Amino acid sequence: MASDSAGFALSSRARRTQRQPISYLMAQAVENPDVISLAAGLVDADTLPAREAFALLEPMLCTRPSARAALQYGTTQGLLSLREKVLAHMAALDGLAPGDLAGTPDDVVIATGSQQLLFILADVLIDPGDVVITGWPSYFVFTGTLEAAGAHVRCVDIDEDGLVPESLERVLGTLKAEGLLPRVRMLYTVSYHQNPTGITLAEDRRGTIVDIIRRYSTDHRILIVEDAAYRELTFEGRPPRSMVRHDPEGRHVALLQTFSKTFAPGLKVGYGLLPHGLVEPVLLQKGNHDFGSANLCQHLVLAAMESGAYARHVEALCRHYTAKRDATLEALREHLGCLAGVRWTHPSGGLYVFLTLPEGLATHTGGPLFARALEEGVLYVPGEYCYPPDPTRTIPENTIRLCYGVCSIEQIRAGVAALARAVRAVM
Ligand SMILES: Cc1ncc(COP(=O)(O)O)c(C=O)c1O
Structure with a gap:
C-alpha cells in the first residue's frame, strides 16, 4: 500500500x-x-483432481516430445490446440458447433486465470475518469481492478433474474444526459450464479441488454464483459446461453471462462473469446505481462479435456x-x-x-x-x-x-x- x-x-x-x-x-x-x-x-x-492430474502428467512428461512441448515457453495467445478446444467447448455449452460462433481460435486468448484477462481488458480500455457499469452488487476483486485503473463505476440493479434492463437503460440515459456517454467503456457482469449473489442473468434479458449496449454505442463500441466463471457449476435446469449468442457479428461481447472453479485453481488457466479488434491490443499488453501463460498448465487442461477427465x-x-x-x-x-x-x-x-x-x-x-x-x-x-x-x-x-x-x-x-x-x- x-x-x-x-x-x-x-x-x-x-x-x-x-x-x-x-x-x-x-x-x-x-x-x-x-x-x-x-x-x-x-x-x-x-x-x-490430484489423481487425474497425475495420471495425465505422467505420460506427458515421460515422453520426450510431449515433455519438451509442455515444459518449453508457449505463445502469448496460448496453445492453439487448447484455443480450438475451448472454443468448441464454449460453442457446445451454447448448443452450437464451433463454426457457429462469431469467433475463431484466433479470437481466443488463454490467460493466467480469467482475472488476468479482466485486468488486461481494463488496462486496454480504461483511462482514469472513464466509466464502467457493473451490477449492484458485483465481484469485488474486479471492483479493486477498476479502482486501480481510475474508473468511475455506476451500477445497475439486480433482481432474482439478474441485471435489470430498465435500470441499465436509466443509468445509460443519465450518463448521456451528463455528457459522459463517450467515457462509458464497459458493462461488466457475472452472468451465471454470480459472485456474490448466486443469481443468473435470465435468458430473456440477455438479448435486451446486448441491444441496449449496442444502441448506446454511438461514439465507440461499449464492451460487455460476460464473466462466466461459474457457468459450468450449474446444478439444475439448463443454464441460459451466453450473451455472445446475441452478438452474432462478434462486436460487443467478451466471454470469459476459467478452469479455476471447474478443475483446479492452482493451475490458473482462464480463457476468453474476444470481439474482433480487441485481441491485438490485449495480446500486446499480455506480451508485456508474461508473453504467455504457464505452458505446462495449458497442456494439462487440454489433456484433461481430451481424455474426458474434465467432463x-x-x-x-x-x-x-x-x-x-x-x-x-x-x-x-x-x-x-x-x-x-x-x-x-x-x-x-x-x-x-x-x-x-x-x-x-x-x-x-x-x-x-x-x-x-x-x-x-x-x-x-x-x-x-x-x-x-x-x-x-x-x-x-x-x-x-x-x-x-x-x-x-x-x-x-x-x-x-x-x-x-x-x-x-x-x-
Ligand atoms: C466472478 C469471478 N471472476 C473471476 C474470478 C477469477 O478466477 P481465476 O483468475 O482463478 O480464473 C473469480 C475468482 O474467484 C470470480 O469469482
Missing part, C-alpha cells in the same frame, strides 16, 4: 490500489483456525456442490426462516448465497454482529465489500455473502446455526 512505500514515489496506479478487503478476512481465518469460514470463496480442497470432474463437482448448496439453504430455513426481514437468494449453481438481514443490522467487520459471529465461531463476508463505489447510490449495510465452497456439510450446518445465534443476540 502507498503508506508502506518507505519513501518511494509510487505511480498514480499504485496509489489508487487498495488492499483487497478479503485479505483482512483471510487474516481472521488464519488467526482463528477453529472458526468456520463461510467467507473464503475457494473451491473444496477435497475435490481437487467427468465437472459432473462430480456439480453433485458435490449441490449437496452443499442444499445444506446451506436448509440450515438458513431452519435457523433464520422465521426471523422477519431476513431473506436470501436461491442459487441454481455456483458457490454463493447472499443474505439480507433486517434494516439497521450492520454486518461490517467493526460492528457487533461480526464480532459476535466470530465469538460464536463463524466468519462471513460483509456484503458491503461487494458494492462498488457508485456515487449515486448508498451501500446497504445489512447484507452478507456466504460461500459453501470450502466447508463440509457439517461445518455449513454448524456455521449457519452460529450465524443465526449471533444475529438473534445482536437484534
Whole structure:
C-alpha cells in the first residue's frame, strides 16, 4: 500500500490500489483456525483432481516430445490446440458447433486465470475518469481492478433474474444526459450464479441488454464483459446461453471462462473469446505481462479435456456442490426462516448465497454482529465489500455473502446455526 512505500514515489496506479478487503478476512481465518469460514470463496480442497492430474502428467512428461512441448515457453495467445478446444467447448455449452460462433481460435486468448484477462481488458480500455457499469452488487476483486485503473463505476440493479434492463437503460440515459456517454467503456457482469449473489442473468434479458449496449454505442463500441466463471457449476435446469449468442457479428461481447472453479485453481488457466479488434491490443499488453501463460498448465487442461477427465470432474463437482448448496439453504430455513426481514437468494449453481438481514443490522467487520459471529465461531463476508463505489447510490449495510465452497456439510450446518445465534443476540 502507498503508506508502506518507505519513501518511494509510487505511480498514480499504485496509489489508487487498495488492499483487497478479503485479505483482512483471510487474516481472521488464519488467526482463528477453529472458526468456520463461510467467507473464503475457494473451491473444496477435497475435490481437487490430484489423481487425474497425475495420471495425465505422467505420460506427458515421460515422453520426450510431449515433455519438451509442455515444459518449453508457449505463445502469448496460448496453445492453439487448447484455443480450438475451448472454443468448441464454449460453442457446445451454447448448443452450437464451433463454426457457429462469431469467433475463431484466433479470437481466443488463454490467460493466467480469467482475472488476468479482466485486468488486461481494463488496462486496454480504461483511462482514469472513464466509466464502467457493473451490477449492484458485483465481484469485488474486479471492483479493486477498476479502482486501480481510475474508473468511475455506476451500477445497475439486480433482481432474482439478474441485471435489470430498465435500470441499465436509466443509468445509460443519465450518463448521456451528463455528457459522459463517450467515457462509458464497459458493462461488466457475472452472468451465471454470480459472485456474490448466486443469481443468473435470465435468458430473456440477455438479448435486451446486448441491444441496449449496442444502441448506446454511438461514439465507440461499449464492451460487455460476460464473466462466466461459474457457468459450468450449474446444478439444475439448463443454464441460459451466453450473451455472445446475441452478438452474432462478434462486436460487443467478451466471454470469459476459467478452469479455476471447474478443475483446479492452482493451475490458473482462464480463457476468453474476444470481439474482433480487441485481441491485438490485449495480446500486446499480455506480451508485456508474461508473453504467455504457464505452458505446462495449458497442456494439462487440454489433456484433461481430451481424455474426458474434465467432463467427468465437472459432473462430480456439480453433485458435490449441490449437496452443499442444499445444506446451506436448509440450515438458513431452519435457523433464520422465521426471523422477519431476513431473506436470501436461491442459487441454481455456483458457490454463493447472499443474505439480507433486517434494516439497521450492520454486518461490517467493526460492528457487533461480526464480532459476535466470530465469538460464536463463524466468519462471513460483509456484503458491503461487494458494492462498488457508485456515487449515486448508498451501500446497504445489512447484507452478507456466504460461500459453501470450502466447508463440509457439517461445518455449513454448524456455521449457519452460529450465524443465526449471533444475529438473534445482536437484534
Ligand atoms: C466472478 C469471478 N471472476 C473471476 C474470478 C477469477 O478466477 P481465476 O483468475 O482463478 O480464473 C473469480 C475468482 O474467484 C470470480 O469469482
